[in-house]
Each structure stands twice: as structure tokens, then as C-alpha cells.
Amino acid sequence: MLKLISWIIFLVVVLIISALSIANRHDVVFSLDPLPFIFDLPLYILLLAAGFIGLLLGSISTWLRGGATRRENRRQRREIAELKGQNLTLSRDLDASKVKGPISGESKDSPRQLEHHTAL
Known part of the structure; x- marks a missing residue:
């Protein structure tokens, strides 16, 4: 039953990601301001990358805390x-x-045997 629920949740997530990708196909400018890197990327790639980076950082944080x-x-x-x-x-x-039985020379009710039985 748990496996079925996992598959249903997985399919819902895939559908949401697919809808996000289709609805956000237009390009946006991504730049790291102090650095000279400027990219024109589809919005869904930036959103998925941000989600993946958040997942990665959260996993590392959880692993370190454990x-x-x-x-x-x-x-x-x-x-x-x-x-x-x-x-x-x-x-x-x-x-x-x-297997050895009582120690030779001692009777069955010797003090040593009685001490052993009372200690249990």
C-alpha cells in the first residue's frame, strides 16, 4: 500500500513539473551580478535548478546534523x-x-552451591 502511495505522489510531482515546464518556457536573464556571467535561460530550468540546489543543501545539512x-x-x-x-x-x-557437575569433595547442598543459587 505504501508503495502505491509513493507512486501516486511521484506521478503528481511529475505532472506538476511538466506543467511548470510547459507554462514557463520563455527566456529570462540570469546573472550573477558581481561576476561577468549572464545567461538567457528558460524560467523552468532556473526553478528546477533552484529546487535541486535546495534539496542538495537540505540533504547535506540533515546529514551533518545526524x-x-x-x-x-x-x-x-x-x-x-x-x-x-x-x-x-x-x-x-x-x-x-x-556437564562437570558439582566440584569433587563438595556435597550437593554445600554453601558454595547455595550461594550460587541465591545469586540468581
């Missing part, structure tokens, strides 16, 4: 990987201790 968030995400991913590794190591140690 730097702290991306840095925090990378830190958290490293921390999660480290904790998963610790968890895996502890799980293996626990499985190994279950």
Missing part, C-alpha cells in the same frame, strides 16, 4: 557486540559447569 546520532549508534553497536560476546562466554562456562 553525525552525533550516528556516532552514538556506532558506540552502542560496539557495546552490544561486546556484551553478546560476554554473554556467549558466560553461557558456555555455565554449560561446561553443568
